[in-house]
Amino acid sequence: MKHSFIDKYSDRSSPIHRLDPRTKIMTAIAFVIMVMVTPPGEWLAFAIYLLFLAMLILVSRVPPVYILKRSLVVIPFVVLIGIFIPFLKTSGSSGSYNVWMWDIPKSNLVLFASIIIKSWLSVISLVLLTATTQFSEVLKGLEKLRMPGVMVMILSFMYRYIFVLTDEVLRMKQARDSRSFGEKRSRQIKTIGNVIGTLFLRSYERGERVYAAMVSRGFDGEIRTLSSTTMRYTDLLYTSSFLIIISIACLSLAI
Amino acid sequence: MKNAVEIENLSYDYPDGHEALHNISLAIAKNETVTVIGPNGAGKSTLLLHLNGIIRSNGAIKILGTPLTEKNIRWVRSKVGLVFQNPDDQLFSPTVFDDIAFGPLNMGLTGEEVRSRVQKALAMVNMEGYDKRSPQHLSVGEKKRIAIATVLSMDTEILVFDEPSANLDPRAKWNLVDLIERLSMTKIVASHDLELVNKLGGRTVILDKGQIVCQGPTGEILSDTMLLKKHGLAPAPNISTS
Numbered sequence: 001m002k003h004s005f006i007d008k009y010s011d012r013s014s015p016i017h018r019l020d021p022r023t024k025i026m027t028a029i030a031f032v033i034m035v036m037v038t039p040p041g042e043w044l045a046f047a048i049y050l051l052f053l054a055m056l057i058l059v060s061r062v063p064p065v066y067i068l069k070r071s072l073v074v075i076p077f078v079v080l081i082g083i084f085i086p087f088l089k090t091s092g093s094s095g096s097y098n099v100w101m102w103d104i105p106k107s108n109l110v111l112f113a114s115i116i117i118k119s120w121l122s123v124i125s126l127v128l129l130t131a132t133t134q135f136s137e138v139l140k141g142l143e144k145l146r147m148p149g150v151m152v153m154i155l156s157f158m159y160r161y162i163f164v165l166t167d168e169v170l171r172m173k174q175a176r177d178s179r180s181f182g183e184k185r186s187r188q189i190k191t192i193g194n195v196i197g198t199l200f201l202r203s204y205e206r207g208e209r210v211y212a213a214m215v216s217r218g219f220d221g222e223i224r225t226l227s228s229t230t231m232r233y234t235d236l237l238y239t240s241s242f243l244i245i246i247s248i249a250c251l252s253l254a255i
Numbered sequence: 256m257k258n259a260v261e262i263e264n265l266s267y268d269y270p271d272g273h274e275a276l277h278n279i280s281l282a283i284a285k286n287e288t289v290t291v292i293g294p295n296g297a298g299k300s301t302l303l304l305h306l307n308g309i310i311r312s313n314g315a316i317k318i319l320g321t322p323l324t325e326k327n328i329r330w331v332r333s334k335v336g337l338v339f340q341n342p343d344d345q346l347f348s349p350t351v352f353d354d355i356a357f358g359p360l361n362m363g364l365t366g367e368e369v370r371s372r373v374q375k376a377l378a379m380v381n382m383e384g385y386d387k388r389s390p391q392h393l394s395v396g397e398k399k400r401i402a403i404a405t406v407l408s409m410d411t412e413i414l415v416f417d418e419p420s421a422n423l424d425p426r427a428k429w430n431l432v433d434l435i436e437r438l439s440m441t442k443i444v445a446s447h448d449l450e451l452v453n454k455l456g457g458r459t460v461i462l463d464k465g466q467i468v469c470q471g472p473t474g475e476i477l478s479d480t481m482l483l484k485k486h487g488l489a490p491a492p493n494i495s496t497s
Contacts, residue, residue: 135349135389136348136349136350136353136389139349156347156348156349157347159349160346160347160348160349160389160390160391161343161347163391164343164391206343206344209339209341209344210344210347212304212309212339212344213337213339213344213345213347214347214357215309215332216307216309216332216335216336216337217332217336217357217358217361217405217406217409218329218332218333218358218361218362218409219357219361220329220361224360224361225360226356226360226365226366226369226370
């Protein structure tokens with residue numbers, strides 16, 4: 001019905017798009033780790049990270065607004081988790097702000113801001129990964145990086161069937177809406193429960209049919225794949241420039 | 256000459272005890288086209304699932320002269336290709352290429368051989384250039400064609416279709432019928448679309464309540480309106496099937 005995409009813009013062409021998926025996955029993970037281990041309050045390092053990402057986005061020709069929108073989705077969750085950090089008691093005496101009835105230590109605010117910035121930076125890098133790599137390529141990359149075949153397969157089924165399932169939910173919703181109107185809230189909740197149950201059963205049955213289709217084409221539990229991608233000169237170039245930028249950020253930490 | 260498929264006294268009960276197939280006997284010669292028609296719930300799909308051992312009951316099936324057993328199940332599945340009714344069930348991979356390559360890879364083929372088989376299968380269903388696409392972004396008609404390609408790539412000798420024309424608009428349906436007609440191997444098609452059955456010709460078997468009630472040349476069976484009516488298959492009054 002609807003044509004939705006997880007990996008929108010991934011079919012474009014740019015130097016970033018053409019990189020081997022393994023290069024992109026590994027550098028994205030390395031970047032996230034690097035961001036995570038950067039001590040809080042290192043604003044210069046954060047600025048270099050952001051600059052680096054901005055550069056990549058520019059080269060990848062993915063609309064920056066799209067990446068920004070996607071990356072902001074997680075911020076509310078991070079805020080929710082970190083919301084208590086400013087109010088924690090600390091022994092340090094780096095000064096504090098008085099807000100109504102609380103004493104908020106300055107170091108806690110720095111920590112809070114750093115956590116938000118760190119998670120935002122990490123998410124941008126992952127959004128960039130999915131926006132420049134077709135999902136099937138990501139899967140191939142994960143497989144080559146020795147991720148267990150079963151997990152790759154689960155991800156691949158998720159990618160294949162998530163929109164089939166949302167379509168199914170949409171149809172059930174339309175069927176419900178065309179027969180129910182002005183119901184009490186409690187009745188509605190009951191209907192939603194039924195919808196979830198039905199969806200589970202249908203997915204289960206679909207699973208059986210998909211499995212039958214796999215078995216009838218000789219599937220015996222072993223996952224076989226074809227190797228096709230090869231690392232190229234540009235992958236080496238990308239990885240080394242990535243390392244250089246990371247080390248510049250490290251240097252900025254040292255001074 | 257050995258028959259492509261031989262079924263002898265096949266009976267099958269669903270796990271809940273309900274009888275699905277009763278004493279089915281059917282022989283299909285090599286390169287023959289056989290259509291199995293019958294109302295919903297007649298046991299058509301259950302019969303088809305027996306042909307490559309997805310469902311096994313009393314072991315009365317011979318494929319190319321060899322009885323189907325636990326030991327030769329892999330061989331049987333490389334000979335009998337099943338095209339399922341819903342292409343969303345059959346196409347489960349992130350790309351069309353992966354889906355068509357799935358069968359050949361499971362047969363133990365590698366590298367260039369798999370790639371050339373995928374290209375050949377795509378060409379056979381007139382879908383060249385679709386290998387990088389994701390199945391979820393194809394039309395139903397395109398999905399059906401790719402679903403057929405996924406078994407053609409295994410070089411099967413017997414093709415089995417379950418309701419090939421389900422959910423297709425007339426144009427997509429006739430394109431698909433043309434495609435099925437062009438394939439030269441043994442074909443077994445279950446359907447209750449009499450237009451399709453008529454076009455494919457060959458031999459027709461009527462299945463009702465798990466039993467074969469009648470079989471004969473397609474033209475003869477389809478012209479017996481009383482017989483069709485009796486088994487819930489009568490065509491609409493003013494649309495001719497000829």
